[in-house]
Amino acid sequence: MTSRQSTREADNLVRRYLAQLNAALQGVDASRREEILAEVHEHIEQGRDGLDTDDAADVRTLLDRVGDPAAIAAEAGAPSQDSRRWDAWAPWLIIFGPVASGLGWIAGILILWASPTWSRRDKLTATIVSPAGLVALFFGLVAALSAAAGCPGHAPAGCTTRGVTLPLGVAILLAVAGLAAHLLPPIHPMRTRRQQRFTFTDQPDEPSTGPARRKPGPLGANA
Amino acid sequence: MAEQCVLALLTTGEKYGFELARELGERGQIIASEGTLYPLLARLRRNGLVETSWRESTSGPPRRYYRLTGDGELALASFRKQWRVFRDAVDEILSEGSQE
Numbered sequence: 675m676t677s678r679q680s681t682r683e684a685d686n687l688v689r690r691y692l693a694q695l696n697a698a699l700q701g702v703d704a705s706r707r708e709e710i711l712a713e714v715h716e717h718i719e720q721g722r723d724g725l726d727t728d729d730a731a732d733v734r735t736l737l738d739r740v741g742d743p744a745a746i747a748a749e750a751g752a753p754s755q756d757s758r759r760w761d762a763w764a765p766w767l768i769i770f771g772p773v774a775s776g777l778g779w780i781a782g783i784l785i786l787w788a789s790p791t792w793s794r795r796d797k798l799t800a801t802i803v804s805p806a807g808l809v810a811l812f813f814g815l816v817a818a819l820s821a822a823a824g825c826p827g828h829a830p831a832g833c834t835t836r837g838v839t840l841p842l843g844v845a846i847l848l849a850v851a852g853l854a855a856h857l858l859p860p861i862h863p864m865r866t867r868r869q870q871r872f873t874f875t876d877q878p879d880e881p882s883t884g885p886a887r888r889k890p891g892p893l894g895a896n897a
Numbered sequence: 898m899a900e901q902c903v904l905a906l907l908t909t910g911e912k913y914g915f916e917l918a919r920e921l922g923e924r925g926q927i928i929a930s931e932g933t934l935y936p937l938l939a940r941l942r943r944n945g946l947v948e949t950s951w952r953e954s955t956s957g958p959p960r961r962y963y964r965l966t967g968d969g970e971l972a973l974a975s976f977r978k979q980w981r982v983f984r985d986a987v988d989e990i991l992s993e994g995s996q997e
Contacts, residue, residue, distance in 0.1 A: 695932075706939055709935075709939055710935050710936055710939060713914055713935040713938070713939075713961070714932050714935055716914070716915075716958075716960070716961070717914055717915050717918060717931065717932070717935070719957075720915040720957070720960075721915070723956065723957060739922060739930065739931050740930060740931050740932040741929060741930020741931060741932040741933060742930065743932075745929050745930055745932070745933055746930070746932040746933050746935070746936060749929075749933040749936040749937060750936035750939070751936070
C-alpha cells in the first residue's frame, strides 16, 4: 500500500468519524454542534500532525483516544435515540392529516415538536406555513373554479362566489403557491431526517458491527 | 469535577484544546476520552468561566486558546475550599473504617 493510499484511507476514517459525531450531536443546538465538531476536527488534525506515519492504523488509535461519538454527544447534552423513534410519521401526518382528520395533523405536530431532530425554525415553519398553504390552496381552487365558470365581474344569477372573485391566472397561482407552502415545510424536515439516517449507516467496518460481517484485509485473521 | 480540573490547568496560563486534552487524558480517570473535553469547554465558556482567543501557531493553522476569566478564578477558589473539606471528611471516614 502506498503512503498516498494510506493517507486517503486515514482521511476517510476521519470523515466517517466526524459524520458519526455530527449524527450523534443531533438535538444539540446548531451553533454549539458546529463549535464542538470544529474543535474535535481541529484536535484530530493536530493529533495527525504529531504522528510519525499518518496511516490508517495510527489514525484509528488517535480516534480511539478521541473516543466514542456517543460519549461526546452525551457530554454535550444530546438527547438519546429514543426520542426520535416516531420521526418518520411526522411529515406524512402533517401533509395528509388535515385532509383525512384533524387528529392526524395534531399527532404529526406533537411528534414534530417532541423530536430533537428538527430545529425550532423548521418546527415553526411546518406548524404555521403548512396549514396556511392548505388554506391558500383551498381558496385558490375555489376561485379558479368560479373563474373558469365565468363568474367573476358581471356575475349572472347562480354565481354566488361570496367574494372569491380572482382572475383565473391569479387563482391558479394562489393554488400552486398554496400547494407548495403546504408540502414543502414537512418535506424539508423529511430530507433532514434522511441525511441523518445516511450518516448513521455510514459507519466504518468495525468488528463490533456484528459477527456475521466478514472483513478482508490485513486484519482478516478471523478464526 | 473534570470542569474544575480544566480550570486548575488554566491557572498556569492559557492553553489550547489539544494541550488540555492530552494533559487530562494522560492522567487518566478525569475525562472519559479526549473528545469529551470539547463539550465541557463549550459549557465553561457559556458560563463565562473561560474565554477564548485565536492565536497564530508556529506550525499549522491558528489555534483557539482558552484562558480563565475572573469568574473562573472565583469558581476554582471556592471549589478548592469545598474539595478540601470533602476530601478530609472522606479520608476520616475511610481511616476509621480501616482501624476496625
